[in-house]
Amino acid sequence: MATLPVQADAIIQRYGPHLNYAPKEGFYGREEPDKSVKTHCCFCGMQCGIKLLVKDNKVVGFDPWMEFPFNEGRLCPKGVQRYLQNNHPDRLLSPLKRVAGQGFEPVGWEEAMDTTIAAIRRIQQTYGKDAFSILSGVSLTNEKSYLVGKLARVAFQTKNLDYNGRLCMVSAGAGNKKAFGLDRASNTYADLKHAEVIIIAGANVSETFPTLTHWVWQARDNGAKLIIIDPRVTPIARTADLHLDVRPGTDSALYGAMLNYLVQQDLLDHDFIDNYTMGFADTIAAVKDYSLEWAAGVTGISIEKIRQAAELWGRAKTSFLLHARGIEHHTKGVDNVLGCINLVLATGRIGKPYCGYGTITGQGNGQGGREHGHKCDQLPGNRDITNPEHRQYIANVWGIEESALPGKGYTAYALIEAIHRGEVKGLLSICFNPLVSLPNNQFVREALEKLEFYVAIDFFLNETARHADIVLAGSLQEEEEGTVTTAEGRVTRIRQAVTPPGEARADTEILLEIARRLGAGDKFNFQSSEEIFNELRVASKGGTADYYGITYEKIEKQMGVFWPCPSLDHPGTPRLWEDRKFSTPDGKAHFNPVTYKPPSEVTDAEYPVVLTTGRVVSQYLSGTQTRRIGKLVDQFPEPLLEIHPEMAARYGITQRQLVRVSTRRGAAEFHANIVETIRKDTVFIPYHWPGKKSANQLTIGTLDPVSKIPEFKVCACQLTPLQEEESGAGNPAYASE
Numbered sequence: 001m002a003t004l005p006v007q008a009d010a011i012i013q014r015y016g017p018h019l020n021y022a023p024k025e026g027f028y029g030r031e032e033p034d035k036s037v038k039t040h041c042c043f044c045g046m047q048c049g050i051k052l053l054v055k056d057n058k059v060v061g062f063d064p065w066m067e068f069p070f071n072e073g074r075l076c077p078k079g080v081q082r083y084l085q086n087n088h089p090d091r092l093l094s095p096l097k098r099v100a101g102q103g104f105e106p107v108g109w110e111e112a113m114d115t116t117i118a119a120i121r122r123i124q125q126t127y128g129k130d131a132f133s134i135l136s137g138v139s140l141t142n143e144k145s146y147l148v149g150k151l152a153r154v155a156f157q158t159k160n161l162d163y164n165g166r167l168c169m170v171s172a173g174a175g176n177k178k179a180f181g182l183d184r185a186s187n188t189y190a191d192l193k194h195a196e197v198i199i200i201a202g203a204n205v206s207e208t209f210p211t212l213t214h215w216v217w218q219a220r221d222n223g224a225k226l227i228i229i230d231p232r233v234t235p236i237a238r239t240a241d242l243h244l245d246v247r248p249g250t251d252s253a254l255y256g257a258m259l260n261y262l263v264q265q266d267l268l269d270h271d272f273i274d275n276y277t278m279g280f281a282d283t284i285a286a287v288k289d290y291s292l293e294w295a296a297g298v299t300g301i302s303i304e305k306i307r308q309a310a311e312l313w314g315r316a317k318t319s320f321l322l323h324a325r326g327i328e329h330h331t332k333g334v335d336n337v338l339g340c341i342n343l344v345l346a347t348g349r350i351g352k353p354y355c356g357y358g359t360i361t362g363q364g365n366g367q368g369g370r371e372h373g374h375k376c377d378q379l380p381g382n383r384d385i386t387n388p389e390h391r392q393y394i395a396n397v398w399g400i401e402e403s404a405l406p407g408k409g410y411t412a413y414a415l416i417e418a419i420h421r422g423e424v425k426g427l428l429s430i431c432f433n434p435l436v437s438l439p440n441n442q443f444v445r446e447a448l449e450k451l452e453f454y455v456a457i458d459f460f461l462n463e464t465a466r467h468a469d470i471v472l473a474g475s476l477q478e479e480e481e482g483t484v485t486t487a488e489g490r491v492t493r494i495r496q497a498v499t500p501p502g503e504a505r506a507d508t509e510i511l512l513e514i515a516r517r518l519g520a521g522d523k524f525n526f527q528s529s530e531e532i533f534n535e536l537r538v539a540s541k542g543g544t545a546d547y548y549g550i551t552y553e554k555i556e557k558q559m560g561v562f563w564p565c566p567s568l569d570h571p572g573t574p575r576l577w578e579d580r581k582f583s584t585p586d587g588k589a590h591f592n593p594v595t596y597k598p599p600s601e602v603t604d605a606e607y608p609v610v611l612t613t614g615r616v617v618s619q620y621l622s623g624t625q626t627r628r629i630g631k632l633v634d635q636f637p638e639p640l641l642e643i644h645p646e647m648a649a650r651y652g653i654t655q656r657q658l659v660r661v662s663t664r665r666g667a668a669e670f671h672a673n674i675v676e677t678i679r680k681d682t683v684f685i686p687y688h689w690p691g692k693k694s695a696n697q698l699t700i701g702t703l704d705p706v707s708k709i710p711e712f713k714v715c716a717c718q719l720t721p722l723q724e725e726e727s728g729a730g731n732p733a734y735a736s737e
Ligand SMILES: Nc1nc2c(c(=O)[nH]1)N[C@H]1C(S)=C(S)[C@@H](COP(=O)(O)OP(=O)(O)OC[C@H]3O[C@@H](n4cnc5c(=O)[nH]c(N)nc54)[C@H](O)[C@@H]3O)O[C@H]1N2
Pocket: 044, 045, 168, 201, 202, 203, 204, 205, 207, 208, 209, 229, 230, 231, 232, 234, 246, 247, 248, 249, 250, 251, 324, 325, 326, 327, 361, 362, 363, 612, 613, 614, 615, 616, 617, 618, 619, 620, 621, 622, 684, 713, 714
């Protein structure tokens, strides 16, 4: 980046988005950009359309893309700053090698690749193929996700591949598959507009999916009733008709009692239940004793509010139920999801206009990335790696023997445990920062130190990559062509705006080079992202996530195509199951019995406070991208401990006082943010920071038995107010920071 006059720096801080880049004067010139590229924001699952402005092969600003149908030009605080990472001074410009005791030094690609390939070979020859593992992420496009899956199975021939969606959408995915046989939101968000009742459970949409609120407001303008289920009065809850302040970890009791109420009041769609579903009798039997009184006791929500919610839901003609990580990040995450789905099915409001259900996918390609073979148990098209027919189909597409296709590997956290035990010795990570994002990160750190070889592919040196032996300088989203699939199930085009700077390389190029050097070049003979996509189309054909009929051209023409799209003449499927044929083997939607079970760690005399974790509007995930963007940092420079005034008074905690939060895993210190918008028994910490400020020093590594998602949303803690001079009792591992 050019050195800027001080004044220009200030101007950029203020007006950045509207300025162009001029090589001599810095950014404040008003010159025309060389080009404007229609693409999408690199952050959350909304995948808002944006036009990136390019000057001299650098992204220097943006314009709204008004015509893109989902966000119609709207962007959130992260979206308007996203372009600033392109020229960031921390950008990795060449591969790095870790030199014992001295940190990293830049090396050439030959050396970096030679070292990497030699280590992979040595580890696999010594300990077996599965001893080398891959962790990946779904900020990657569909093409890269597909490529990583194929790389693991065909070039590495390891079963041990998993991805960061394991921390994100797997509870919803498992629930959706059980109930519907297919894992996608049922309708586009345009259907929110005329829904009479909207339930948003465990999703802080104004901060985490800000552009989605536009559709919710339109529904409100049309008279919709809005019900928010969250232990905190989130910004959207402040304008809701009903806010159910659920105690973390108890959602399934609420949904069970609501279902029982619907049965008792006969607020059911009998025709739908009788003709298009399975499992109703067992499901209602499981909740027959769940009275409103009982649920109020478990959840901490008043009886009256639960009754009102059930009445509103039960009597509506149209509705939409959305949820996100607040109900999914639990050891009962799948149960919570099924509890929500049971409410949708009981009222038959699915597969119809303005009647929708869906999880709101988190990362940019949270939807597409979970469909095409990124998961330890999955093959492209959302196929099952343990199903012989699915295996044979993919083996044919890839031109290998079915027997050469590895089986099911470890899920992300279990993989870290396997590394910790010494069973897995090597790791390649791309687009994942597990040291910050996995629970109980002291354990993760120990595991990383046990690896015999670790190679990371990223454009910034994230905290996990600091433990790598080799770091390969990869590419930003805007540096390659590709596709992503939005939270609505809309496959859209990512356009290349610039080429990677310095010696950095496109992720795809790096992955293909690794495949070639491992001797699998003939199976990875791709000349472009479009060629990879075309193979993905064939690999997904006939699977539940069928992309066969989607082409780059069609996406362009239709401004996105909704999967499933099984043939070239098919327009795509914005609304699922309108024919009442669900995607399960028997064609029915399935109710699933859910009984309430408490979280894995409940409060007691020693750890009396409920701790929950999540997000703030200006920071993104492990923060490697957003903690580097000045304005976003200004908005939230450090994580604060949200605490109710009554609890604060009980502990003698004053506003912004330092508080030590301790759990059975570790301790960390945060300044208090005393707010009335949180339950009196619960504290909240955002998790976007590393080291001493990492919330994941405290969280618990217990997993949902089905989805294997960690219980980020609830554990037990104790609070100790501190004076600033008493600081320093954080995790000893970070003492040097
Ligand atoms: N600004 C910003 N936006 C993001 C992201 C980001 O990092 N920053 N990340 C993206 C990604 S990957 C994801 S997954 C999404 C996540 O989006 P969200 O799920 O909306 O975000 P979270 O803050 O993790 O959790 C949502 C809410 O769950 C509530 N909650 C906690 N425990 C419970 C519980 O037991 N029950 C219920 N009902 N609610 C509970 C919290 O109070 C919180 O308000 O956001 C995406 N968008």
